[in-house]
Amino acid sequence: MKITIDEGKCVGAGQCVLVAPDVFDQRDEDGVAVLLTEETPEDERPRVQEAARVCPAAAIATDGR
C-alpha cells in the first residue's frame, strides 16, 4: 500500500510508531516520522489507517480504499 508522510506537518508525537511499529519510525535528529520500508504490505492497512486517524498533525495519508 502507498503511504505519504507530510514532514512539514509532523509534530513528532510518535503515535504512528505506537500504533504501527513495523511501518513507522522517527528520525533521530528531530523526531519526524519516516517509513521503515519502501513497500508497506497490504495487511498493515488497518494499523496504518488507525495511525492516520490518531496523528495529531494529520500528516499521514494513504491511497484510497
Place this chain on the structure above:
Amino acid sequence: MSADPSEGQAALAYPTARGCPFSPPAEFSRLRAIPGLPRVQALEGAEPRLITRYEDAKTILSSTGLSARFDSPGFPLFSPSDVQQRDDRNESLIRTDDPDHLTQRRRLARHFTVKRVHALREDIQRTVDEAVDELLAEGSPADLVKLVARPIPARVICLLLGVPYADHAFFEDAASRALAGDSDPDEVRVALGELAAYLDALVGERISEADGDDVLSQLARDLVLPGTIDRPELVTIAMTLLVAGFETTGNMIGLGTALFLRHPAQRELFLAGDEAAQAEAIEELLRYLSVAHHPRQFAVREEMTVGDCPLRPGDGVLISLPSANRDSAAFEDPDVFDVRRPARGHLAFSHGTHQCLGQALARLELLLTFRTLFTRVPTLREAEDSGPYDLKQHSRIHGLNSFTVAW
C-alpha cells in the same frame, strides 16, 4: 457565512462543579447536546466560545488558524494564574505559535521519540520499584500520593535533566511545594523561585561540562554551545519539562490508582493483559480521567466554522478535553470505565501541533507504575477510614492531594 446558532444567548459560567470525582462536571453533557458554541464568562470581560464536543475539539485543535500566545488579540484569560503568566511574558513552548513553535519543538522532539523513551525503560522500572519499596517500608496505611505518585515523575524528570542523586530529595520537595497541590500562593512563589535558581545553576554546570548523556547536557552541547539558544532559554526549557511532566503524570498515578481500586474487575483485566492490552488500558485511563481539565485556550486568527458557528479573528476559544473525551458521539457509553474499549484517539494529550511532547514517556511511566504496584501489592485497597477523596480544588490539573491506602 452561516448564522450563529448561539446568537443572543447569555454567557454561561464555566462549569466546574464535579459530582463524581473521576468525571467532568455533568453540565458538560448538557452543553454537548445543544447546537452551536456557547459563550462563557472569562476574565477582563471576555466571553470566549466553549468547545465541548469531540469532533469540534479535534477539528479546531487541528486547524492552523489558532494562536496560543497570550498577546494575541482575543486570547481568553481564564484563571488568575493566566494573568500572572501573561504579565511575566511566559515564553514556554506551549504558548508559542507555528512556525516558531515547530522549530523549537523539533529541537526537543528527538529526546522524546518512542525509541528514546524505550531506551529509558530499565531506569524507569528501577525508579518505580524504588518507590514501591518505599511504600512497603513505610508500612500500611500510607499516603500513595506522597510515596508513589509524586516521586516517580519527579525522579524521571531528574533522570532527564541529569539532576545528581544527592539533590533528588531537594528537587522532589521543591517541585511538590511548587506544583503538586493546593498550596498557599506565597509558598508556591518561594518554591518556584528555589527551582528556578536550582535549574539555572544546573544549566550552568551542564554548559561548562556538557559531556553527560542526559537530555539537558545534550541540549547544552547541541544548542547552547553553537549559539542556537542562550542559557536563559535552556533554563526555560528545563522548567517547561518539569512543569509539563510532573503534576500531570503524578495526578494520573494518584487518581488512576483510586479509580482502579474502585473497579477491581477492571484492575484484574488490566493485570491479566499482555503488554499491548495493558497499553490500551492506559489509553482508557487517560481518556476517562483526562486530568488536564483546565481548558485549552486559544485566540482565533483565521476565519473558520466550528460546530456550525462562524468564528472570526480576535474571537477567543476554550476547549474542554475532559468533555470531548466523554462525548457519546466518539465513545460508546463514554461514562463507563472499560479497559478493553478502543480508547486511542482520545484527546487527553490534546491534539494538533501542541499535542503533548512527553506522551510516550508518560505512557510508559503509567504502564510500568500500575503494573508494578498492583503486582507487588496485590491486596492494595483504600484505607478503611480514608473518608472522601482529598481532591485538589484549584489546580489546573485534576488530582488528589493525598490518598491513604492499606494492604
